[in-house]
Amino acid sequence: MINFIFGIHNHQPLGNFGWVFEDAYNRSYRPFMEILEEFPSMKVAVHFSGPLLEWINENHPEYIELLRRLVKRGQLEIVVAGFYEPVLAAIPKEDRIEQIKLLKEFAKKLGYDAKGVWLTERVWQPELVKTLRESGIEYVIVDDYHFMSAGLSKEELYWPYYTEDSGEVIAVFPIDEKLRYLIPFRPVEKTIEYLESLADNDPSKVAVFHDDGEKFGVWPGTYEWVYKKGWLREFFDAITSNEKINLMLYSEYLSKFTPKGLVYLPIASYFEMSEWSLPAKQAKLFVEFVEKLKKRGEFERYRVFVRGGIWKNFFYKYPESNFMHKRMLYVSKLVRNIPKARKYVFKAQCNDAYWHGVFGGVYLPHLRRAVWENIIRAQSFVFTGNKVFDVDFDGKNEIMLENESFIATIKPHYGGSIFELSSKRKAVNYNDVLARRWEHYHEVPEAATPEEEGNEEGVASIHELGKKIPEEIKRELAYDWQLRAILQDHFIPTTETLDTYRLVKYHELGDFVNQPYEFELYDSGVKLWRNGGIYVEKKVPAKVEKRIELTNDGFLAKYKVSLGEPYKALFGVEVNLAVHSVMESPEEFEADRILVNDTYGIGKVEIGLDRRVRVWKFPIKTLSQSESGWDFIQQGVSYTLLFPIEKELEFEIKFKEL
Numbered sequence: 001m002i003n004f005i006f007g008i009h010n011h012q013p014l015g016n017f018g019w020v021f022e023d024a025y026n027r028s029y030r031p032f033m034e035i036l037e038e039f040p041s042m043k044v045a046v047h048f049s050g051p052l053l054e055w056i057n058e059n060h061p062e063y064i065e066l067l068r069r070l071v072k073r074g075q076l077e078i079v080v081a082g083f084y085e086p087v088l089a090a091i092p093k094e095d096r097i098e099q100i101k102l103l104k105e106f107a108k109k110l111g112y113d114a115k116g117v118w119l120t121e122r123v124w125q126p127e128l129v130k131t132l133r134e135s136g137i138e139y140v141i142v143d144d145y146h147f148m149s150a151g152l153s154k155e156e157l158y159w160p161y162y163t164e165d166s167g168e169v170i171a172v173f174p175i176d177e178k179l180r181y182l183i184p185f186r187p188v189e190k191t192i193e194y195l196e197s198l199a200d201n202d203p204s205k206v207a208v209f210h211d212d213g214e215k216f217g218v219w220p221g222t223y224e225w226v227y228k229k230g231w232l233r234e235f236f237d238a239i240t241s242n243e244k245i246n247l248m249l250y251s252e253y254l255s256k257f258t259p260k261g262l263v264y265l266p267i268a269s270y271f272e273m274s275e276w277s278l279p280a281k282q283a284k285l286f287v288e289f290v291e292k293l294k295k296r297g298e299f300e301r302y303r304v305f306v307r308g309g310i311w312k313n314f315f316y317k318y319p320e321s322n323f324m325h326k327r328m329l330y331v332s333k334l335v336r337n338i339p340k341a342r343k344y345v346f347k348a349q350c351n352d353a354y355w356h357g358v359f360g361g362v363y364l365p366h367l368r369r370a371v372w373e374n375i376i377r378a379q380s381f382v383f384t385g386n387k388v389f390d391v392d393f394d395g396k397n398e399i400m401l402e403n404e405s406f407i408a409t410i411k412p413h414y415g416g417s418i419f420e421l422s423s424k425r426k427a428v429n430y431n432d433v434l435a436r437r438w439e440h441y442h443e444v445p446e447a448a449t450p451e452e453e454g455n456e457e458g459v460a461s462i463h464e465l466g467k468k469i470p471e472e473i474k475r476e477l478a479y480d481w482q483l484r485a486i487l488q489d490h491f492i493p494t495t496e497t498l499d500t501y502r503l504v505k506y507h508e509l510g511d512f513v514n515q516p517y518e519f520e521l522y523d524s525g526v527k528l529w530r531n532g533g534i535y536v537e538k539k540v541p542a543k544v545e546k547r548i549e550l551t552n553d554g555f556l557a558k559y560k561v562s563l564g565e566p567y568k569a570l571f572g573v574e575v576n577l578a579v580h581s582v583m584e585s586p587e588e589f590e591a592d593r594i595l596v597n598d599t600y601g602i603g604k605v606e607i608g609l610d611r612r613v614r615v616w617k618f619p620i621k622t623l624s625q626s627e628s629g630w631d632f633i634q635q636g637v638s639y640t641l642l643f644p645i646e647k648e649l650e651f652e653i654k655f656k657e658l
């Protein structure tokens, strides 16, 4: 006999498009539960995330009734998490408790008193034990990989264990990785064979499957396979009619058996996450290492000792994500005693926009926008005015300017540029623009073919899809040397062109873009300046001074630029805006007023100048992988205002929200 627990986790990111919700609902969430209702002896543990539940509640209330019926019939065990699907380890403990409480309340409405936690992205951190216990949680589900990282062997992982922290214990169920690769991608009998092979005389032995519900219909090819070819019905039928398999739910298991013993788990997530969370260079080495072990036939034997990075280091890998995360933490503290504002903080904690693996994540502008929208809405409850502090914990102070309409965060140590320009009226951060960067999977090794069961019958899982960058993308692909902000100060040779500039094949003469500026706050704004240089045959001293003042509808920047001796160059002020309306090709033109009309993004804004200048305008497009292949996504649009300089220059830029 072997006990078997079958669980799924259904989630759509906050900010995802309505049609994505609808499509996933029709391809997976709805048919899955409808078929479950046909098999009264089938039981499933299920987690629904808050953003998805709120959408369902609004668009398909009949589905909530279906869930209620299934709970009543004992076919569903509801497993919770933080309501808006945060990575629990990445949010303050006060917020963890409140978020879990919110989802427990929802489960109660479905008729279920939830005691278990689906650990979002399975990001484990030992100190979670205490918060989970405080939230009335008795068990948590993680990967067998976590246990193997702790030194346990695979044979020991067909039981839950206790883990302890600060004198509190909690039961932990290991998810069987083998089942994650079999279900639903391989024929049903493969799973049955595997489960049967585990059966022995120990009545407490249990195999756990718990994975994304989207694998049942949303992932490429799976709708056809799972529903049209009848995989799910066949599976439910086979599981419920097999005498060697005893289907169970988590709570049922824990009412019959106690966990096998005590283990301590390291900070970990699933195996693939340990690859993704590494900085790109190291991730490439990691993949090489794994490939080497596989070629030598040694991977299975030594894999428990193979570990990459940890989830939280996405904040190291993507500074834009870190900045967003630390802004969220700042607001979380700021509004902790304002329940109305806290709801927005919880939404801003939704994990998807903060990282990147096989889904777009941080690369998806609409997901980041949803996070920023909620950070801004939450902060709008409290007015703090101008201040100087280290927002993103990098050891260097930022300047946060605030008036009735805007919050602007300036990094004096990084070009004195604006890294956040948040409009309270529109709840949008105009500078939510991701830089173009190299990812380790941009170089695909020749022999990147599906391994192990790749040639068997079934449907390819995401990890097996072959990839090669199309030529038309390669031509336009460029990697930035700088983060993208507003008011980045360039010195450019007069011979450079829009193409060399946007494809990062130009020569930057100055040392201003990512270098420190000194600053001084005054009543209505901040003065920033840098004594730097332009580097030609010899260094020509150069000074850039800018005064930035927030206005009711944007900001005003007053520039003074001077060279120590005459030199002919272009002084370029770059303004990166989170414009999403697709820009087909780069543009060069002259103007004294640039009108931006971005219907689905930042809306209407205007950049006004006190003279006519040449403008280089181009879309910033990043290359990332997704479940369907390559995404070449417009993160925003760069506008560079070009001022000829020989010795001295003074001008003004006015940014206006319309």
Ligand code: CA
Binding pocket: 389, 390, 391, 392, 393, 394, 395, 396, 397, 398
């Ligand atoms: Ca800082």
